[in-house]
Amino acid sequence: MSAQSRRLRFGVLGLGIAGGIMAPYLAQHPRTCVAGAADRHAGLRQRFEQDFGVPTDDDAAALLRRPEIDAVYIATPHQFHREHALMAAELGKHVIVEKPMALTLADCDAMIEAAQRHGVTLIVGHTNSFDPAIGRLHQLAVSGEFGRLAMLLMWNYTDFLYRPRRPEELDTRQGGGILFNQVPHQIDIARLLAGAPLRSVRAMTATLDPRRPTEGCCTALLDFSNGVAASLTYSGYDHFDSDELHGWISSIGRPKQPRHGATRRSLLALPDGAHEQRQRSERYGYGGDAYKLGPRTHQSHFGTLIATFERADVRTTPAGLAIYHDDGVSEISLPPEVDGRVAVLDEFCAAVLDGRPAVHDGEFGRGTVEASLALLDSVRQRREVFLR
Numbered sequence: 001m002s003a004q005s006r007r008l009r010f011g012v013l014g015l016g017i018a019g020g021i022m023a024p025y026l027a028q029h030p031r032t033c034v035a036g037a038a039d040r041h042a043g044l045r046q047r048f049e050q051d052f053g054v055p056t057d058d059d060a061a062a063l064l065r066r067p068e069i070d071a072v073y074i075a076t077p078h079q080f081h082r083e084h085a086l087m088a089a090e091l092g093k094h095v096i097v098e099k100p101m102a103l104t105l106a107d108c109d110a111m112i113e114a115a116q117r118h119g120v121t122l123i124v125g126h127t128n129s130f131d132p133a134i135g136r137l138h139q140l141a142v143s144g145e146f147g148r149l150a151m152l153l154m155w156n157y158t159d160f161l162y163r164p165r166r167p168e169e170l171d172t173r174q175g176g177g178i179l180f181n182q183v184p185h186q187i188d189i190a191r192l193l194a195g196a197p198l199r200s201v202r203a204m205t206a207t208l209d210p211r212r213p214t215e216g217c218c219t220a221l222l223d224f225s226n227g228v229a230a231s232l233t234y235s236g237y238d239h240f241d242s243d244e245l246h247g248w249i250s251s252i253g254r255p256k257q258p259r260h261g262a263t264r265r266s267l268l269a270l271p272d273g274a275h276e277q278r279q280r281s282e283r284y285g286y287g288g289d290a291y292k293l294g295p296r297t298h299q300s301h302f303g304t305l306i307a308t309f310e311r312a313d314v315r316t317t318p319a320g321l322a323i324y325h326d327d328g329v330s331e332i333s334l335p336p337e338v339d340g341r342v343a344v345l346d347e348f349c350a351a352v353l354d355g356r357p358a359v360h361d362g363e364f365g366r367g368t369v370e371a372s373l374a375l376l377d378s379v380r381q382r383r384e385v386f387l388r
């Protein structure tokens with residue numbers, strides 16, 4: 001079978017939010033298919049078996065030992081990424097691991113080393129740096145069409161902190177909070193577009209609600225070695241919603257209704273933590289009503305982004321990009337059927353099947369973890385932190 005016609009047979013490891021969103025993409029992409037899944041939650045496995053007609057396991061090792069699996073999409077919680085990636089590599093399975101790659105640089109190094117030793121491909125995604133608009137912006141930066149890239153501004157205001165959460169997601173020491181979960185999307189985008197090593201970071205965060213005792217908002221300045229500056233702001237407190245600045249198109253490219261504060265109100269109406277955990281799995285996990293998605297009508301995005309070049313400002317829009325140049329404004333429209341998750345699979349299949357180097361490889365994912373840890377360090381030390 002030629003590399004062009006071969007489909008990589010995927011196991012989905014973890015059928016929560018991330019695995020649940022990615023599974024249909026794996027089934028529909030021309031170069032991949034779904035061949036199995038594993039999760040500890042029997043109800044999620046049952047929904048998955050019904051939809052895809054493939055076997056599931058309650059244990060990661062059982063899925064990874066299946067001979068009919070070529071590759072695994074690791075969508076288990078952060079703290080399991082190292083263990084699951086190492087196990088997959090040892091069993092000769094190619095790996096896409098969800099962001100963040102891991103919680104420490106030592107874990108990232110072990111994952112990179114295991115992939116190299118066993119000759120498997122490892123990429124880290126999905127992050128929004130795979131979004132087609134970011135890809136197009138990257139081309140503009142590399143081509144120099146509007147001169148040198150000088151500055152990036154990114155804002156995202158969401159309801160992140162009040163969606164149902166596992167206890168460790170609210171504990172920074174265990175990888176909880178926005179610095180490990182949400183800000184890595186912005187860091188990944190900034191690193192891709194700047195195209196140079198990160199020199200230093202200065203960040204400040206706040207924990208504004210004692211009921212959700214982890215960082216819920218952050219502002220940071222990233223200084224890249226080529227002089228690009230990136231200013232990142234994220235807030236997950238469910239007051240302002242920056243999708244308002246995006247024509248009420250959600251981050252996953254679907255129209256949405258304004259519902260300020262509704263996520264917090266419905267969480268606080270739950271009688272106890274057990275109900276929160278049940279909702280986390282049953283409503284947000286595979287097949288749950290929180291992620292029953294209609295067709296995508298617009299581009300996926302991660303809030304507002306404005307890139308300042310010598311001769312233009314470029315802004316991400318629901319359709320693609322708006323370019324404010326010397327002679328006026330022009331637009332680049334991108335087809336909604338292509339989005340960041342399709343791009344993850346394109347990049348992965350090109351690496352595995354065509355031998356092309358991946359951009360978002362283990363080293364790239366490690367760089368984003370390194371930057372996230374530097375942000376945390378800067379917050380704790382209340383000063384600028386320089387990277388090695």
Ligand SMILES: NC(=O)c1ccc[n+]([C@@H]2O[C@H](COP(=O)([O-])OP(=O)(O)OC[C@H]3O[C@@H](n4cnc5c(N)ncnc54)[C@H](O)[C@@H]3O)[C@@H](O)[C@H]2O)c1
Binds near residue numbers: 016017075080126284
């Ligand atoms: N890229 C994105 O847009 C995106 C979106 C959501 C989550 N994520 C990332 O995906 C990862 C998972 O997050 P989530 O929100 O989907 O979590 P989740 O809790 O919704 O899902 C995790 C699933 O893994 C299962 N699981 C845990 N340990 C397991 C094990 N040892 N074997 C088998 N199954 C196991 C759980 O039962 C659960 O169903 C995180 O690293 C997160 O950062 C990325």
